[in-house]
Amino acid sequence: MSARLPSLLLLVALLAGWEAWCRLGGVSALVLPPPSAVLATLWSEIATGRLWPHLAVTATEMALGLAIGAVVGLGVGILLAEFPALSRLLRPYVLASQLVPKLALGPLFIIWFGFGMTPTVVITALICFFPLMENTLTGVSEVDPARRELFRMLGASRLQTLLRLKLPAALPVIMAGLRVAVVLALVGAVVGEFIGGRIGLGASIIAAQSVMDSSLIFALFIVITALGMLLYEAVRLLERRVLHRFSKG
């Protein structure tokens, strides 16, 4: 707690400065609402229950996109690391698919999948795929050659070498990829909703913008940030659990 105290104090000071500037500087609430107005809007959204359906949709899109992108990324990363010929064949296409701006694919996905959660989940999965694939490929390929030689000497099969040596050794790198993917998943879900969402936190921001409700936009920022931090911490917890388990064998 004492370690976090300076951060909390800084937050309080920034909020106090922001509030004072809005009140004393005569800044229009339309341009920059004071924190007190933002918190009041946030509380009203929570108390009336208007927030929950939007939060649920965005959290679901984010979780589904992250799960699909992570599983496919992990699988493709393992395949490319284990079969160099396949890597040489597919790497340029995988790279090209990642260089296409995923959000630009949004309109196409709406044509393909219609309005609703599916296009946003697909965009989020595509964004989350790359860090998992790249980190898995790097982690599995760069296992210490002496340890690989040890497994050869012990007569280990290819699958045993993958499951008992390469994946556990690559876990810290893979988990780092997952942490990056969580942050990107939030971006994917919210921005995906900008394009084709009717419900969700991103869609709510667009709706608030159309009625010039800056307080609501700021309140939604807080919710999105809190959601991101919650998921990031959940992944950190998972990371600690997984690494701890593997550290004990």
Added chain:
Amino acid sequence: MSTDRSTPGFVAIEQVRYRYGANDPAIVDGVDWAIPRGEIHCLLGRSGCGKTTLLKLAAGLLGPSEGAIRISGEALHGPSLHAGFVFQAPTLLDWLSALDNVLLPVSLRRRVTAADRDAARDLLARIGLADFATRRPAELSGGQQSRVALARALIGNPDLLLLDEPFAALDALTREELQDDLLRLCALNGTTALFVTHDIGEAVYLADKVAVMAAGRLAHRRRIELPRPRHRDIRYAPSFIAACRDLRDAMDGEAGTAASQRPAA
């Protein structure tokens, strides 16, 4: 040490050559060597002389370009399951306890039984690590990690133990302790061992026979006629010092010859 000297060539290295590519120079160049069952032989040489390559050939990790390697009369085609290998670095798995690291060779072949666990604990106890079975490698010193690696190589009572400068990174006192551990463990089951080192004293202390390797060839061989079991005091005996001197002269002589044979840059 109880050894069966009736099988003179338990490990037979016959006219072995190894080169990386067809037109590359030979790293191992026509080596003939026989290790009787139960003996410890040391391969002594400077860095880059080909001794680690020869050891990997004996392990089946590399295949010879010419010649053959036989263990117990059978030609070697790939890593031998009857051989234990100790690498230069301990190569322990960081996420496993010391006990599970020792049990790794067993767990890769079949389900680990209570008897296997007892055998592994017994091995750890013999090398003074009885209280460290649940520790992970990061919680062990360099010497302790090397001991665990040695126990891992010995867990299935292999007929042959191959060691690639396993104690080179340790301080002198720890190295001597580990040499004693190795001699004790090999004597226990009459394990045959091929030990690669660049340390003359280590080679003389451990070996029944030492071969000096230079430029891929075995240049000098010497039987070490020191009594067993060996104790640290033997290092100060005139016969020990004489053996060291002889091997040093052989290494110096071969280094000079190798340098004169090397083409001018």
